[in-house]
Amino acid sequence: MSLGILIVDDEPHLPHQFARYLRKHGYDVYTASDGEAGLRELQKNTIDLVLLDLRLPRQSGLEVLKRIREIEPELPVVILTAYGNVQTAVEAMKLGASDYLLKGFDLEELLLVVKRALETSAMSRELRQLKRERSDNYHFNHVVGHSDRMRAVFELVAKIARSDATVLITGESGTGKEVVAHAIHEQSARASGPFHPLNCAAIAQNLLESELFGYEQ
Template sequence: MVPKILIIDDEEHLCWALSKALQQEGYHVLTTTSPHEGLEIIRDKQPSLVILDLKMPEMDGIEVLRRAKEMQPQLPVIILTAHGTVETAIEAMKIGAADYLTKPFDLDELKIVIKQNLLITRLTTEVNFLRAELTKRYQRNMLVGNSPAIQEVIKLIDRVANSNATVLITGESGTGKEVAAITIHQKSPRRNGPFVAINCAALPEQLLESELFGHEKGAFTGATSRKLGRFELADGGTIFLDEIAEMPLSMQAKLLRVLQEMAFERVGGTETIRVNVRVIAATNRDLTQAIKKGLFREDLYYRLNVFRLHMPPLRERKEDIPLLANHFLEKLRSTYFVHRISPEAMEMLCNYHWPGNIRELQNVIERAAIICQGSEILPEHLPKELHESYYRPKELVINFPDEGISLEEVEKELIAKALQKSGGNQTRAAQLLGITRSALIYRAQKYGLLGEKAASSEQG
């Protein structure tokens, strides 16, 4: 979009000359000799930048600036002033003017000032947009759940977020450790600073050191320029060290020093870099056992384990599964146009034991959304392991008298219970009993629990 520049100056010839010069630079230019009309243009046309004369008969430039800033706080205003009113120009800068030039001014200098302020405005707009998008992204990835287990985690996060304490997050893979780290960052005073994550298991030792602390040009083969490390990039914010237990012992010693001093040198460098970073680490391993095996430094463990946060596995918070499943579906809705999960499919989701935890549930929902041709996820859209888990033999509770019952009566009662529990579905009843469907039909007919017509129609 072509920037729109408004010139407000009571000297008509100056307005004309500046308009011609700036139009040649590709700008869309509006001019007026009336401060009141200038304010109307600002309100109605919303220019990208204003060039404002400080001394005008109808209204003082300071008052025009003040009213313009009330209408459009981020609007850059360049003040034009005579030599004798520099003090007033400084006052204008305090109110919010972007810059000022004294008359007579150099046209090339004005062009440079315009370009600089338009660039600053564009970059500020982009930063605000990206920050808003990141905030939305973090909000979409905030911890979800009403179960006592996850509510306790949320309560602990609220307590630790406002401190600078180092946090160690433990839990099985896929339980949401990174989401918890993001939530701590978003609720902390550092929320406007960077959140920088690194997986310590994903890189070999030399590359991990370079990623964490950066390197100088020529530090090793392939280091063709200086590289800033994650700690340097996280200055003023939070660094998240995922899979911390996989970090080599030699790197653990270097990390310990950084945690103690908040200072380090880039690989191949001698300059000490000091940072202000909050550290959050995570692991799915038992660090106390790793210490006993000599795989993890005890002093580093105590430095990291200032505040422990344990993420519960999904099997311990099954009441959150419907909420999580619909949360993931909501994020996919605009892409796959799937709007709901059927009660039968939701029952299967709630019945499954989820060894991969929340990450597995998210993947299952996305897979089902891809497979689904309609607007509703049905049981047939779910993977076979959920079907196997749902239909595997389950305990059938039967109350018998203490004595005087035969084995045949026990068998008959079990088959009757299985058929009742499966709603008459012979295949599922057989799965509940752990026998073949043909064996179920034979025994059910033997005890008069299944008519010939029902058996043949089921077989057909």
């Protein structure tokens, strides 16, 4: 299935030139001459990347970019402009633009930027999927139990995960304390960070402080 590219640019000839070139390389390409038309195309068609001019009639490209982010937060958007300046580029990137091209670029450069943005977007989707799968694995799938007490534990874990409070988990050996700790971590705001289990009981008492905080004072 071909990937869809939307070009939003009010110039009379360039968008069609870009579209012909990108179609030759196997993309489905749609064009729009202003922001509202572009947003309609975005809602009608499957779009995988947007090439967006900064200077558009009625509303600026940055305003259109904000609207795109509301509709498709993860959709890659490459800004096209003949009025390149660092401030505008930084503002566009802060709003979520994937890349920035000054008009005057050649078609090969356009194709390179398109491929790079699409590849980066695909990698991001794959990483998010892997993260979801990892989260599912440690959500509650490894905690066995269907009793009222276990359901209460599940509800408590979900509530704790939304908090920044320090958590102490107690229980006999083999009851799943580490699994519960991992489930809390994977549902928390720190899920993208590392999870490091440490068996303190296996460390000699006189070495525990050094193991946790280092040997140098």
